[in-house]
Amino acid sequence: MTGGEAIGMGEPDLREPDLPRTARVRDRALRTGWTTGTCASAAAKAAVTALRDQAGQDFVEVALPGGRRVGFTVESCAYDARQATAVVVKDAGDDPDVTHGAHLTARVRWEAGAGVALEGGEGVGIVTKPGLGIEVGEPAITSVPRAMIAQAVGEVVDLAVTGVRVVISVPGGERMARKNTNARLGILGGISILGTTGIVRPFSTASWRASVEQAISVMAAQGERTAVLCTGGRTERGAMAMLPGLAEVCFVEVGDFTGAAVRRALAAGLAGVIFVGMAGKLAKLAAGTLMTHYTRSRVDLGLLGEVTRAAGGSAALAAEVAAANTGRHAYEIWERAGLLRPAGDELCRRVRSVLLRAAGQRLDADVAMTDFTGATVVAASRPEWAGRA
Numbered sequence: 001m002t003g004g005e006a007i008g009m010g011e012p013d014l015r016e017p018d019l020p021r022t023a024r025v026r027d028r029a030l031r032t033g034w035t036t037g038t039c040a041s042a043a044a045k046a047a048v049t050a051l052r053d054q055a056g057q058d059f060v061e062v063a064l065p066g067g068r069r070v071g072f073t074v075e076s077c078a079y080d081a082r083q084a085t086a087v088v089v090k091d092a093g094d095d096p097d098v099t100h101g102a103h104l105t106a107r108v109r110w111e112a113g114a115g116v117a118l119e120g121g122e123g124v125g126i127v128t129k130p131g132l133g134i135e136v137g138e139p140a141i142t143s144v145p146r147a148m149i150a151q152a153v154g155e156v157v158d159l160a161v162t163g164v165r166v167v168i169s170v171p172g173g174e175r176m177a178r179k180n181t182n183a184r185l186g187i188l189g190g191i192s193i194l195g196t197t198g199i200v201r202p203f204s205t206a207s208w209r210a211s212v213e214q215a216i217s218v219m220a221a222q223g224e225r226t227a228v229l230c231t232g233g234r235t236e237r238g239a240m241a242m243l244p245g246l247a248e249v250c251f252v253e254v255g256d257f258t259g260a261a262v263r264r265a266l267a268a269g270l271a272g273v274i275f276v277g278m279a280g281k282l283a284k285l286a287a288g289t290l291m292t293h294y295t296r297s298r299v300d301l302g303l304l305g306e307v308t309r310a311a312g313g314s315a316a317l318a319a320e321v322a323a324a325n326t327g328r329h330a331y332e333i334w335e336r337a338g339l340l341r342p343a344g345d346e347l348c349r350r351v352r353s354v355l356l357r358a359a360g361q362r363l364d365a366d367v368a369m370t371d372f373t374g375a376t377v378v379a380a381s382r383p384e385w386a387g388r389a
Contacts, residue, residue, distance in 0.1 A: 012288035012303075014358055016259040033093030034072075035195025036104060037145025038064065040168045042072040043106035045152035046086035048164055050079040051108055052156055057086060062152045064198035065144055075103065083109040092200050098179040099191055102170050108153075111163035116150045118166050123173020124193060129186025131329020133372060140182070140192040141168065148198065168193060186325055197233055209257045213264040219249045220268035227265050229254045231277040234374025239276040242368060242377050242385050259290030262358045272364030275355060276377075279347070280327030282369055286350040290358060299327040307350065308334070311342035328372065341386060344369045344379020352381045 046057040056079070061071045075087040085107045092100035111117050120126065120139025127134045134140060141149075153164050170176070173190035177183065182192060216227050228243060228251045230236035236251050243250075254261045258275065265273050275285070280299050286307070287300040305322030309315070317337055324330040334340040348367040355365035368380040380386045 121169030123170035
């Protein structure tokens, strides 16, 4: 495919919303922070240690998904012979996160059987709509935090023979949730317990955008000609598996700053870019939105309905997709209908068209969509890439 190849479809207007006003300029280095999932795992470990030892805990150490270990001060800890409760206060670093300062609270007790039984308590939302990777009716605690909590508890007791019930709560979580998009997504009654790396990086700041631009300049200075723009660590792993011949320096985590990355690639004289992401980010880009932070853009589900029809789906299926809860929900509908590959390919083609236009047809562009683990490419503007894992 060449940079000047025409794409036969209606072209959306290109938009690049500005950063939140409070995140545009910083006069110091940015601090990373800890996700709600990391803090919940720390609270759970402190609580089960207090229950086992019948002693208060002031400090706890837990493992992040990547293997790094980090320590937390325990804000408060109470116990008796039946149960224990511990609190860890979330520090989001310099990210404008509504849960900064939240008191992640774990209450634990012994349970018959083996393993961890996990519940959501006060301030943790309940999932009421599909498309979030969590069963409807379950607490909004995503898969990585669930695994982190189980690992943290398993460092204290042998879960093969011991059962522990863990209830995670966030006092004031329902109030915090009013400031984010949880209710629109069908998460009611509180916040989500989230995180994929355990670390909060301030993606939405001017400094992050500058780091993206710098990474592209560095790879160009090393003589590389193609930048692989990945939305995060999971998609970067999928991209590396898809393109094993490219040097590591070519892979750039762009976060929300695709437009800035394309401009820098042009200025650096690169030959092309390859964007690798999941369905939600791709849907935003396909609609012409080049800065995709959740506070500045929403997934256009109507566009995904159009994609469904263009991929051969029925009018009824397109209407179902257009009424989906999230981009992930649309993906799941395509998958269920056996339309994931053609619909995903069509979405990738549309994103490619947007990237070519953003580059003024002076850069080549290709696009790949991964599954929600980031490990497998399920669709792409180049057919030979799909199925790579």
